[in-house]
Amino acid sequence: MNIHEYQAKDIFRDAGLTVPPGGIATTVEEALSLARAHGLPVMVKSQVLAGGRGKAGGVKFCKTEDDVRTHAGNILGMDIKGHTVRKVLVTPAETIAAEFYLGMLVDRASRRVLLMASAEGGVEIEKVAVEKPEAILKHAIDPRYGLLDHEAMAVALRLDPDVKRARQLADAMQKLYKAFLAADASLAEINPFIFTDQGAGKAIDAKINLDDNALFRHPGYAALRDLDEENPSERMAREADLSFVKLDGNVGCLVNGAGLAMATMDLVQYYGGRPANFLDIGGSSNPDKVVNALRIILGDPNVEVILFNIFGGITRCDDVARGIIAATERMEIKVPIVVRLTGTNEAEARELLKKTDLVPAATMDEAVQKALELAGK
Amino acid sequence: MAIFCTRETKILIQGITGRDGSFHAKSMLGYGTNIVAGVTPGRGGQTFEGKVPVFDTVRDAVAATGAEASVIFVPPAGAAGAVFEAADAGCKLVVCITEGVPTLDMVKVMPYLAERGVRLVGPNCPGFINPGQKAKLGIMPTNIVAPGPVGLISRSGTLTYEVVDALTRAGLGQTTCLGIGGDPVIGTNFMDALQAFHADPETQALVLIGEIGGDAEERAAEFVKANMKIPVVSFIAGRTAPPGKRMGHAGAIVSGGAGTAAEKKKALESAGIPVADRPADVVPLLQQIWKR
Numbered sequence: 001m002n003i004h005e006y007q008a009k010d011i012f013r014d015a016g017l018t019v020p021p022g023g024i025a026t027t028v029e030e031a032l033s034l035a036r037a038h039g040l041p042v043m044v045k046s047q048v049l050a051g052g053r054g055k056a057g058g059v060k061f062c063k064t065e066d067d068v069r070t071h072a073g074n075i076l077g078m079d080i081k082g083h084t085v086r087k088v089l090v091t092p093a094e095t096i097a098a099e100f101y102l103g104m105l106v107d108r109a110s111r112r113v114l115l116m117a118s119a120e121g122g123v124e125i126e127k128v129a130v131e132k133p134e135a136i137l138k139h140a141i142d143p144r145y146g147l148l149d150h151e152a153m154a155v156a157l158r159l160d161p162d163v164k165r166a167r168q169l170a171d172a173m174q175k176l177y178k179a180f181l182a183a184d185a186s187l188a189e190i191n192p193f194i195f196t197d198q199g200a201g202k203a204i205d206a207k208i209n210l211d212d213n214a215l216f217r218h219p220g221y222a223a224l225r226d227l228d229e230e231n232p233s234e235r236m237a238r239e240a241d242l243s244f245v246k247l248d249g250n251v252g253c254l255v256n257g258a259g260l261a262m263a264t265m266d267l268v269q270y271y272g273g274r275p276a277n278f279l280d281i282g283g284s285s286n287p288d289k290v291v292n293a294l295r296i297i298l299g300d301p302n303v304e305v306i307l308f309n310i311f312g313g314i315t316r317c318d319d320v321a322r323g324i325i326a327a328t329e330r331m332e333i334k335v336p337i338v339v340r341l342t343g344t345n346e347a348e349a350r351e352l353l354k355k356t357d358l359v360p361a362a363t364m365d366e367a368v369q370k371a372l373e374l375a376g377k
Numbered sequence: 378m379a380i381f382c383t384r385e386t387k388i389l390i391q392g393i394t395g396r397d398g399s400f401h402a403k404s405m406l407g408y409g410t411n412i413v414a415g416v417t418p419g420r421g422g423q424t425f426e427g428k429v430p431v432f433d434t435v436r437d438a439v440a441a442t443g444a445e446a447s448v449i450f451v452p453p454a455g456a457a458g459a460v461f462e463a464a465d466a467g468c469k470l471v472v473c474i475t476e477g478v479p480t481l482d483m484v485k486v487m488p489y490l491a492e493r494g495v496r497l498v499g500p501n502c503p504g505f506i507n508p509g510q511k512a513k514l515g516i517m518p519t520n521i522v523a524p525g526p527v528g529l530i531s532r533s534g535t536l537t538y539e540v541v542d543a544l545t546r547a548g549l550g551q552t553t554c555l556g557i558g559g560d561p562v563i564g565t566n567f568m569d570a571l572q573a574f575h576a577d578p579e580t581q582a583l584v585l586i587g588e589i590g591g592d593a594e595e596r597a598a599e600f601v602k603a604n605m606k607i608p609v610v611s612f613i614a615g616r617t618a619p620p621g622k623r624m625g626h627a628g629a630i631v632s633g634g635a636g637t638a639a640e641k642k643k644a645l646e647s648a649g650i651p652v653a654d655r656p657a658d659v660v661p662l663l664q665q666i667w668k669r
Contacts, residue, residue: 106480108591111487111562143485184481186561213453214479247619258559259533259588262614263656266638269617270655278618311535311542312518342542344520364539365657 001210003224004047006089008206012190015179017172018202022091031072032065034090040064041093044071048083049229052124056080061093086228094204099192100159101125101136102173104180106187106211110140113180115147115173119159121192147177168201169193183221184214233277233296240292242279249274250304250375251368252297252335254281254290256311264309267364273372276303281310290327298333305336305375309367312343321349325356336374340367379507379552380528380573380580381470381496381514382446388514389414389444389468391435391451391459393425398450401474401516402429405448408519409511414438416447435466446470448504448514456500457482464495471564472514473499483562490564497564503534503556509579517541517554525550527663528574530567531586532559532593536614539656540586547660552580559588567593571600582608582667584659585650587641589615594641598648608667611645612653613638 009019021038024047025031035042046058053059058080060071068090078085099121107114118136120128128135137155141147152170160166172193180188187209194204215221227235237244243258251268255261258280265275277300281293297303310320320341328337340361341349353360359374361367382388390405392398393415403426406412414432415425421433432438435447447463449456449471456475463471464486471490478500490497498504504515509524516534521542527549531537534556541554553574557565565573567585574580583605587594594613601609616638642652651666653659 106484106561108561108566108593112484113481142488143481144488181481184479186480211480213477214481216454217479245619247617255535257533257535259531259536259586259614260539262588262618263536263539263612265617266614267655275617311538343518343538363657365655 001212001215001221001225002049003208003210004049004087004226005045005206006047007224008188008208009203011179011183011208012175012203012206015175015182017175017179017190018200019206020091020094020202020204022089024087025072025090026076026087028069028072028076031088031090032068035062035065035068038090038092042068043091043093044068044075045089045091046075046078046080046085047087047089048080048085049226050081050083053080058085083229094194094202095197096192096194097197097199098160098165098195100169100194101128101189101191102169102176102193103189103191104176104185104187107140112140112143113177115139115141115155115177117155117159117169117173121194125189125191141177147174164199165195165201168195172201172203179208183208184211184218185209186211233299236292236296236299237279240289240296242281242289242293242296244296245278246300247275247277248302249276250302251371252276252300252303252306253309254279254293254297254306255309256281260309260311264307264364264368267368268307268372271368271372273368273375276300287323287326287330290323291330294327294331294333298335303335305338305371306333307367307371308337308339308341309364310339310341310343312341312346316345317341317343317349318345318352321352324358325352328356328358338367338371338374340364378577378579379510380555380570380577381498381505381553382507382510382512384409384411384510384512386446386470386512387411387413387442387444388446388448389416389435389438389442391416391447391449391463393417393429393431393450394420394423395450397474399425401450402426404516404519405513408513410513413442414444435462435468439466439468444468446514447472449473449475451475453477453479457486460486460497461489464490464493469495471495471497472502472504473497473564474502474504474515475499476501478560480560480562483560487562487564498555499558499563501560502558502563503537505553505555507553508551515556517556521545522554523550525552526579526581527551527584528577528580528582529554529584529586530570530574531556532567532588533586533614536656537586540584540612540659543657543660544584547664549660549663552577561591567597568600571597575605580607582663584663585609585611585645587611587613589613589618589638589641590636592636595644598644598650601650602648608663609650610653610659610663610666611650612656612659613641613645
């Protein structure tokens, strides 16, 4: 789950990081009163779950109240990479003497939390990684001891030889790690961490991605989810406990298992079609789950055919077939449905399907080809 | 011989009385797997299916039965705790089937396992099956496997079954079919599994089933090129997956690439490993390059 900058900043504050104050406005009037309360100049920053906000014109420096009026007015309602801006963060503008990138993420290779730090702060870190990879310092943190003082200091001194600033950078890294653990994050970034003209270190931007698997132990984070930012079908899927990603094709796919679901999408494309979605229905033959999945897929007007690809394995295919039949009987479906079932009790499953309008297929390839034929009609 | 365990390896199941645990324990027993004990706190003294003694703790189970390996079917909140317990009790092989384990729990477990020389498979994986040894540690369907010379490593579940089924139908049995799991932090990774297969004289050909994200396939390609003489073929799922949906850009920074299917295909092919366009092409590709 991704959260907004202002929400991430709250988590950073709780971990002891220095973060400038600020408030959230949904109207120009609110932005103005926040600007007056915090004192000009301020930054008006769009709060959307997309990167590149600055480049899109969603982050503006405001010297006067007129600036706030103009920029807040422009930014609210603006579209950034398909996300509509509904909120802005109004925060005092800081003088910037130096800026750095500090980030942490879970690293597959070392199986540890990896600290990444760079003196190339304030720019897109992905760009730095490609153009100047040596400018990113990395340190894999031992979970038994955390980020030790000397480890943080060694990285910090390579970022900035000034010992006073290095100490602040090292402290920020350790607090970032504290925030990372406390939030069960999968990614946490400060870009940039700045020093003001007076030498004060501050996190003026914040990004946190939360580990979905750990949300159960952070009940408070449910309130951080921005429902406006969620695609309605993806939201329905999340609430139905289905793994779903909407795409723009016309072949609706229901598959058990994430790997097989991806392979099915790939096969649709291999035969010249376009998948409408990724959907992993899991191992269950529960008709309710199938009904939910069908509802989500049929909510997409582009869908012209539905393709079930189920490798039964231990789940019995006749059970799955009964689940699909029960589900399709409970709703009115106007598009053809192709069903491929393989595994235990495959023959019984095919017998059951014979009595219905569902189109049976023996293999993945046959199922995809039949689906594409039907989609064209 | 296959990898990781034999028919003699004594296996216990954590969470044996739970819904998933009991279902799969029955299937494992039915296949002939050497299950010597089950563990569910509060159920010590009971018997599962009339033959498997149940204990309150892994330590009790190991003391009474000499169990060496554990298969975990414990819900996500307790899964990491179950891995710690199995390792502490002396199990040298732990297979964690549980899906949805918090990633940082696994980060915490890893050094504990390394200090004790414990191999972990998973979490969020189907486990593995050694058909020639009648040993199944996980949830793979038994009717699609057969004993034989092909090893298989996969990051997914049902896609693995698809390919295993095709191998068996083509008369190509397996030494071990291993699903390492799709989570960011897992115990046995692609590389570890490759090394194990490399050390197994019975494995005469290898199938790698990868998917987008990370750089496991790229690293596997280097290893195969440098060390392995047996035929290896591959399939990568996720060519059509939209970028950024499964993995953030920051993950790509570490791997030095975006982890796309195209990049993986390129890395594998330049290491001499043919990559199938469709799951159905895996077996014909293998037959093509395998001169027996």
